[in-house]
Amino acid sequence: MTQEQRGGRAAQAAERRAAILEAAREVIAERGYRGTSLAAVAERVGLTQPGLLHYFPSKEHLLVAVLEARDRWDTAAFLAGPSDSWRLSHLEQLVEYNAMRPGVVQTFTALVGESVTGGHPAREYFVERYAHARARLADLLRAEFGDRLAGGRTPEQVAPLLIAVLDGLQTQWLLDPAVDMSAAFRDFVALLGPADDTAASPRS
Amino acid sequence: MTQEQRGGRAAQAAERRAAILEAAREVIAERGYRGTSLAAVAERVGLTQPGLLHYFPSKEHLLVAVLEARDRWDTAAFLAGPSDSWRLSHLEQLVEYNAMRPGVVQTFTALVGESVTGGHPAREYFVERYAHARARLADLLRAEFGDRLAGGRTPEQVAPLLIAVLDGLQTQWLLDPAVDMSAAFRDFVALLGPADDTAASPRS
Numbered sequence: 001m002t003q004e005q006r007g008g009r010a011a012q013a014a015e016r017r018a019a020i021l022e023a024a025r026e027v028i029a030e031r032g033y034r035g036t037s038l039a040a041v042a043e044r045v046g047l048t049q050p051g052l053l054h055y056f057p058s059k060e061h062l063l064v065a066v067l068e069a070r071d072r073w074d075t076a077a078f079l080a081g082p083s084d085s086w087r088l089s090h091l092e093q094l095v096e097y098n099a100m101r102p103g104v105v106q107t108f109t110a111l112v113g114e115s116v117t118g119g120h121p122a123r124e125y126f127v128e129r130y131a132h133a134r135a136r137l138a139d140l141l142r143a144e145f146g147d148r149l150a151g152g153r154t155p156e157q158v159a160p161l162l163i164a165v166l167d168g169l170q171t172q173w174l175l176d177p178a179v180d181m182s183a184a185f186r187d188f189v190a191l192l193g194p195a196d197d198t199a200a201s202p203r204s
Numbered sequence: 205m206t207q208e209q210r211g212g213r214a215a216q217a218a219e220r221r222a223a224i225l226e227a228a229r230e231v232i233a234e235r236g237y238r239g240t241s242l243a244a245v246a247e248r249v250g251l252t253q254p255g256l257l258h259y260f261p262s263k264e265h266l267l268v269a270v271l272e273a274r275d276r277w278d279t280a281a282f283l284a285g286p287s288d289s290w291r292l293s294h295l296e297q298l299v300e301y302n303a304m305r306p307g308v309v310q311t312f313t314a315l316v317g318e319s320v321t322g323g324h325p326a327r328e329y330f331v332e333r334y335a336h337a338r339a340r341l342a343d344l345l346r347a348e349f350g351d352r353l354a355g356g357r358t359p360e361q362v363a364p365l366l367i368a369v370l371d372g373l374q375t376q377w378l379l380d381p382a383v384d385m386s387a388a389f390r391d392f393v394a395l396l397g398p399a400d401d402t403a404a405s406p407r408s
């Protein structure tokens with residue numbers, strides 16, 4: 001095989017992978033986590049199931065790849081530029097957008113729940129994703145509030161809380177759509193800023 | 205069958221159920237969510253698997269019953285008395301205790317993740333649990349801080365955030381034990397109080 005042929009095959013494989021991820025995204029949006037099977041994705045993209053397994057060896061591998069692609073897309077769409085130019089308002093937009101795509105949010109929540117159990121194939125992806133997110137969101141909080149937030153806390157102390165709120169609100173919203181994720185996230189942001197005397201109510 | 209015999213059988217069944225739940229709690233603590241099978245629990249309590257299925261028709265039913273028993277026990281141990289006497293310091297103790305029992309925390313996280321997917325048998329339990337928790341924790345926040353917390357937010361606005369933080373920190377800790385749930389939860393509590401001028405740092 002010539003170098004040109006190898007390059008052509010690699011490009012073809014990358015194209016096929018992208019088409020599979022797009023089909024998986026559609027099936028997840030339509031049928032949710034539980035209704036998404038390798039068979040349904042293979043059919044959508046015109047492959048046999050063994051053909052699909054050549055690209056993604058299990059449902060978990062495919063779903064992790066869908067979530068990775070979402071991370072890249074979301075970062076480009078909502079968090080463009082160097083991370084010290086990210087703002088909490090961008091995250092608020094991302095939460096509003098997530099409220100319009102329950103299928104992929106459900107997939108994230110179900111997969112991260114599975115991944116905390118022993119030896120799950122998605123565990124490494126989530127461990128790295130959370131470590132990365134804590135570091136980037138600490139940068140975001142520092143750019144927004146400086147070195148001290150409410151209660152004298154540092155950006156590094158608040159970043160895990162910010163991520164916990166994002167994750168935990170998704171769970172509550174998926175179980176009860178009356179929970180307003182966007183409004184609740186703005187309530188959390190309101191807790192973070194430097195103290196506002198007019199908002200403080202005496203304890204007695 | 206006499207009334208006395210029926211009463212005796214009911215008591216026996218309740219005792220057997222309690223023994224199964226205790227065995228399940230032990231197996232979960234030793235082997236985690238993924239390693240807990242109906243067969244292992246049946247063996248521990250000296251039943252056949254069909255005998256166990258008579259009391260709990262599926263693994264999900266058994267795990268929900270374990271989580272319900274934990275809720276009752278935790279409420280009695282950490283949140284005794286009427287809910288307006290609960291304090292955030294009791295919740296801080298509960299978080300410290302959870303950091304010593306990863307098996308059941310893992311089971312909770314995995315099961316709630318599954319339950320957000322369509323038609324899961326544990327969904328109803330979690331929907332009710334979260335609605336109840338939001339109401340009770342709003343009472344707790346009102347008893348602690350009055351009608352206005354930091355940022356002018358109400359107890360009802362902050363209660364879903366408090367639950368989200370508890371859930372989300374568990375996920376991060378299960379994936380990376382270096383995340384200190386107890387310290388992070390205290391950081392969250394520090395954000396909630398009425399504004400403290402000495403802690404506020406100007407933005408510029």
